[in-house]
Amino acid sequence: MSNPITETPARASILAAPAVPTLGEERKGLTKKEVAADHPTWCPGCGDFSVLALYFKLIEKRKLWHEKITTVAGIGCSSRFPYFVQAHGAHYIHGRALPFASGISLSRPDLHLFVFGGDGDAFSIGGNHVNHTARKNIKMSYLIMDNWVYGLTKKQTSPTSPLGFKSKTDIWGAVDQPINPMKQLISAGATFVARTTTTNVNHLLQMMEQAMDHDGFSVIECFSECVEFYEGAFDASNPRKGGKFELVPETHDVTDEMAAYKLADEPFPGKFGVFYKVNRPTKNALEQNIICKAREKVGAKKDWETLQATFNRLK
């Protein structure tokens, strides 16, 4: 046919100068200086700073490489995250970070994939994507910075705002039943569900590490205070503000779904830690399995020969 556009320019013009290290080399953990990018745009005192600091720490501690880290976010205050990290990253549209990240996860299993977002992204506009990413168990770590309010748009009711919370869209106090994130995540089929808070940094780091090590869709709900529009929301969980921070009891069986629901039903502040964790084959593994079986049948054929076999049946 006429005029197919064929040549794509070579990368030669931007190829690296002399010393390009080979992959597989030993590298030191990246320091905060090496992995920090833009100065965060968050308000002073915002809980999200802790999450960023601990993400840097995680990268350093686990010796993750720049090029292997992919940070993805949707829209919201917390979703500015990728700009502050010196690594490959994407700032996608509101509520759709999970399907976007799923495309990365399924096509590039070699990357460490972290998704950051807020309660609006996760439980309002993107609610159904959380359900389906969980059900499919697509490998990635998802950290939801829950502040119980829409911050970027300046104080409207969020899906996690408690009843009675006064916002610009509920001047008399929120009237809609808030979502229970833990219950929703467990029932959707997430295979790793944990709860933490930015005011306990050691615990937050532990949860991030465990989430990263989980083979599947791992979700952390992390309370992160909006000092501007919902000050003191999580004081009851902060010992420094007179609250109490209680861990999930050691006797809790993380594979017991009913026990996890019970934990999720406790009134705020409830317990912190891993509520639920099971091993179920990931979508990544299931798809690879389909590929392996199909490739076995195809044998040593080149791609064009495989296609030729299909064409031969269309004659």
Place this chain on the structure above:
Amino acid sequence: MSEATISNPSSGGAPKISKISEAVIRIAGNSQDGIQAIGGFLARLAGRSEQEVMTFMTIPATISGGASIFQVRIGSGEVLSAGDEADVLLAFYQHSYEGHLSSVKKGGMVVYDSDHVTPNPEFEKDYRHIGLPISSRTVEAIGGTAKDKGKNIFTLGLLAKMFDLNVPKIEKLIHERFTGKDESIVKNALAAFHAGYSFSVGHLYETFQFIDAKQKDRPQIVMNGNEALGLGLIAAGVRFGAGYPITPWSDIMELLRRELPKYGGMFIQCEDEIASISMAIGAGYAGKVAVTGSSGPGISLKTEALGWAIMAEVPLIVVDVQRGGPSTGMPTNVEQSDLNIACYGGHGDSPRVVIAPANVEDCFYMAIEAVNIAKKYNVPVIIITDQAIATRIEAFEEPNLEKVCQDISPDLTPVADYKPYDLSTPDGYNPRVVPGTRIMSGKYPIATGLEHDEYGHPTGSPQLHMKMNAKRRKKLQALANEIVPPKVYGPSEGNVLLVGWGSTEGPIREAVDRARAAGDSVSSLHIRHISPLPNGLEEVFAGFNHVFVVEMNDEGLYGYGQLGGLLRSRYCDPKIRGLTKTDGLTFKVKEILDRAKGTIATGIRKL
């Protein structure tokens, strides 16, 4: 069957054999009668016999039941459309008989199932009637509990006799079609076929024989537009896709889901249209050229994410198999009313590429072209087809797969530095560096929907916004320079130019042939690259007194369809006028010519 070759029916004696160059056969029944299967067999047989073929079908929007037709035009010469009028109608029911008799050429033949149809004596003078107990004979031939299931294959036997088709080839097709199924199914199918083939002897007073087709250089393959598009994407190296079911796009997603694993790829069925495009963009960001697709309503849902891919400059293929709209509209009918959303859908200034394959073969090659454009220019490419091209079967020369198949895996070689939105490139694009690639400067790119600087970091600078808008525009202007302008079909100067896009190429060309044979000055131009348009079209238009844009959409508030509007805004040429319709069916050659002539003769819209 062209008039010149048809002979008068003989009376009595052995069936007379007439040589013909082409035939249009319409089979009318209900959707569960398997009439698409007969059409499929005939089309495949034509392909193997080096004949040209084009089919046309309608299906009801219901799951089961409802009237359905399949029309197949087979020719030893060039076949450009499925044919305005049928030479032969095969009617299974009274409603098929009454509803489709008018589509038969005067003097044509009606073969009806006498178990279900009572012919109208009034019509018997205009059409040759042949009544055969198709249902009861099928039951007799197969026996058992199958009832009249298999009457489609019985009918195929009748047609094989009537058109002297190659029986061993059909038997082979039947074997291939039912291979892997219960042996009794093949046996029953062959029994039904032979019952039909032998039954017709003595009942048909005329049989036909196609004159030999010209020898082709390469073998022909036979498929529909959706298959050609899906397989074209595989040849192009696409290894990831995501979608949500919607008619008539679903066939492509089913094909890719089934086939991609063989190539180490995957196609993911998502929870909705937004997730589908997002997943494809995610894979595109990660270094693939991924595909998503839909029809009508689904395309509307995808437009926000499409804007992100344009802003973030991520390659993407979006297939839009158009159907009647707006809203749920006419899901199983053809329309070309998504051109505006394809070209302009979305908020903000969001230039993207839109290409429209003209026939089934073109679906295959344009899929490859789309992938190469997306990868080279880091831009979403919308391949816009329609229900008619998606479902119609054509035979075309087998592509040289060894030559056209390509590997487009990402290059992860480390680079010194990388600006994803480099403003210093002359044409506004540079090769992408994807996750997994080490960047020695230590500065890593962010793909973003916010207006950004050269590294992808957010900016509120009006200067940068203007520069980046210009960058996203400039690269498509560079692409326009690369597109070879389409050739005029017929003389490049004359009275009337018919302009078309997409699936209407065949009937428009046939209209040109017919008009020129009658001494009228008509040429045509088919635009396959809609956005950006090829350069130089204004010079083509200058050669004609009238330019009619033939398209299957509404004439709009101002009297021209969607491509018509685009061409008028681009060329400010008032002689560009619309020739549109929205009856949910493909254009007939006669419709095009009558409408063009009518408009000029009555001078409703004077120059």
